[in-house]
Amino acid sequence: xxxxxxxxxxxxxxxxxxxxxxxxxxxxxxxxxxxxxxxxxxxxxxxxxxxxxxxxxxxxxxxxxxxxxxxxxxxxxxxxxxxxxxxxxxxxxxxxxxxxxxxxxxxxxxxxxxxxxxxxxxxxxxxxxxxxxxxxxxxxxxxxxxxxxxxxxxxxxxxxxxxxxxxxxxxxxxxxxxxxxxxxxxxxxxxxxxxxxxxxxxxxxxxxxxxxxxxxxxxxxxxxxxxxxxxxxxxxxxxxxxxxxxxxxxxxxxxxxxxxxxxxxxxxxxxxxxxxxxxxxxxxxxxxxxxxxxxxxxxxxxxxxxxxxxxxxxx
Numbered sequence: 629x630x631x632x633x634x635x636x637x638x639x640x641x642x643x644x645x646x647x648x649x650x651x652x653x654x655x656x657x658x659x660x661x662x663x664x665x666x667x668x669x670x671x672x673x674x675x676x677x678x679x680x681x682x683x684x685x686x687x688x689x690x691x692x693x694x695x696x697x698x699x700x701x702x703x704x705x706x707x708x709x710x711x712x713x714x715x716x717x718x719x720x721x722x723x724x725x726x727x728x729x730x731x732x733x734x735x736x737x738x739x740x741x742x743x744x745x746x747x748x749x750x751x752x753x754x755x756x757x758x759x760x761x762x763x764x765x766x767x768x769x770x771x772x773x774x775x776x777x778x779x780x781x782x783x784x785x786x787x788x789x790x791x792x793x794x795x796x797x798x799x800x801x802x803x804x805x806x807x808x809x810x811x812x813x814x815x816x817x818x819x820x821x822x823x824x825x826x827x828x829x830x831x832x833x834x835x836x837x838x839x840x841x842x843x844x845x846x847x848x849x850x851x852x853x854x855x856x857x858x859x860x861x862x863x864x865x866x867x868x869x870x871x872x873x874x875x876x877x878x879x880x881x882x883x884x885x886x887x888x889x890x891x892x893x894x895x896x897x898x899x900x901x902x903x904x905x906x907x908x909x910x911x912x913x914x915x916x917x918x919x920x921x922x923x924x925x926x927x928x929x930x931x932x933x934x935x936x937x938x939x940x941x942x943x
Contacts, residue, residue, distance in 0.1 A: 635653045636780065647688075657759075662676065684815065738766060760783050790917075799913055800886065838888060
């Protein structure tokens with residue numbers, strides 16, 4: 629599945645590790661704020677402090693690694709654009725205007741989210757679910773415009789954002805993924821490494837593992853038991869490349885949900901990773917309620933880490 633992979637990220641971008649696993653991050657989907665219940669009407673409260681300094685986010689944007697929600701959906705995909713142009717200039721302009729008005733309305737609905745303080749734990753959890761839902765709304769819109777997007781979910785229970793259902797999707801759990809170590813003295817090196825063509829190539833190889841798999845199996849050029857080794861070898865190659873940069877420190881666990889042909893999902897989920905990668909990769913499946921087919925569509929990126937949900941947004 630060609631094209632840049634975008635990660636749609638809610639508020640609280642805290643570190644650069646996610647840039648290792650996506651080409652660009654869309655941030656922030658929602659401007660989050662806290663509001664005291666004692667404030668009179670008309671006062672919105674105060675925006676939460678950005679975890680990353682302004683200059684770091686500026687350099688990420690300059691490097692093309694960080695983009696805004698508006699830029700993500702600024703233009704329709706090439707297929708839609710072609711059909712609009714074929715209708716003539718007036719119809720094209722009218723269609724573009726209507727499309728942008730509709731997109732702008734969606735962006736407006738998810739642009740702000742406020743938590744009333746003091747807040748109970750239940751209210752904080754509900755707020756996190758709202759922020760995840762906003763990120764999914766943007767991701768769904770971007771997919772209709774031909775973008776390859778994945779939503780990052782913060783809530784531990786993803787079924788609040790991705791509805792449970794009868795469609796099986798593949799669940800890839802990556803253990804011991806390298807984390808980036810970035811500081812004032814190494815930020816330039818990190819940006820150079822993230823923009824390096826070999827970094828992009830190895831990342832693309834890993835996350836495009838499913839490209840051509842079904843047709844190759846149909847032609848007898850590969851078999852189902854080959855798939856775990858295909859993923860594991862690409863994962864090992866990318867991990868080694870990151871380690872060689874000397875810019876990583878520590879590891880994490882992340883889960884990626886991918887929509888594929890259901891028969892393929894069931895078959896792959898029943899397989900095990902190669903013996904030498906059994907602690908790094910796990911294959912499974914989840915049942916979700918999905919709209920459309922979109923084989924190869926990445927639905928969600930879930931980082932598993934011990935965290936106090938309140939600490940995600942300091943301020």
